[in-house]
Amino acid sequence: MATSLTSIGICWAFLSLVAALLCCSGFYLPFWIQGRLLGKVDAYFSSFRRCNYPRVTSQGVVEIVHECGRYSRFWDIPSPWWQASTVLVGLGSALSLLVAVTALAACCISYVIHTATARVAGCIQLTAAVLVCGGGAVYPVGWDNREVRDCCGNASHVYKLGNCQLSWSVYLLGISVFLLIICFGLSFCSSRVTPGSFRI
Incomplete structure (x- = not known):
């Protein structure tokens, strides 16, 4: 197997x-918080998805x-803080996936990664970790929206x-x-090829 990785x-x-797989899964799956809807059904929320939610029928009856x-549209997300969280965590997930695909390619193909690009990739992973943390930090600011209060009670804030x-x-x-931060550190020792050692 031709690789320039150590x-x-x-x-x-x-x-x-x-x-990247954990980040993308955690972002997409709507199991960030769990509550009870009408005291009968477990309900789950993430920043842009939900499970088991109420809907008003055309006859005006509330059904689960x-x-x-x-949510049907980005602007239907019930809190601007959840919208911000969606953007931040989604961007962090995309960046982590981009680096993972590049790193996997470097396992099979020589000169995909050299020392300088490995450090850049590590910095991108650190940026992804910061974005995910930022999205996670702003998400609870939106816990005072109506949908969360329907499941978590009026004490939610x-x-x-x-x-x-x-x-x-x-x-x-x-x-x-946690893994992205470890990857940031490992990226500095990941390649045996320096930029000046390429051969055409």
Whole structure:
């Protein structure tokens, strides 16, 4: 297998893939917080998706939709803080995936990554971690919206979940941030090729 990565670089590529998959999964799956809707059904929310939510029928009757889905439009997301969280975590996930694909390509193809580009890739991973943390930090500011209060009670407020609890997608994002920071450190030792050593 032709590669310019060191053994640490191979580890970096593998961890980059794991971090990107965890980050993208944590972003897409709507299991950030869990509550009870009308005291009967478990409801879940992320920044742009939800599971088991109320809908008013054409006859004016409130029914519970037992499915997961995203909001119809970006502007339908019930809080501007959740909109900001969607953009930040989504951008961080995309950056982590871009670096992971590049790192995997470097495992099979020589001169895809050299020392300078590996450091740039590591800095991009650190940026992705910061973006995901930023998105995670602004998400609780939107916990005072009506949909959360319907599930978590009127005690829910900014950074206060009321009767709800954090769910497992948040932990996926936390692990991905931890791995991205480790990848940032590993990227400095990941390539044995310097920019001046390329041969045409």
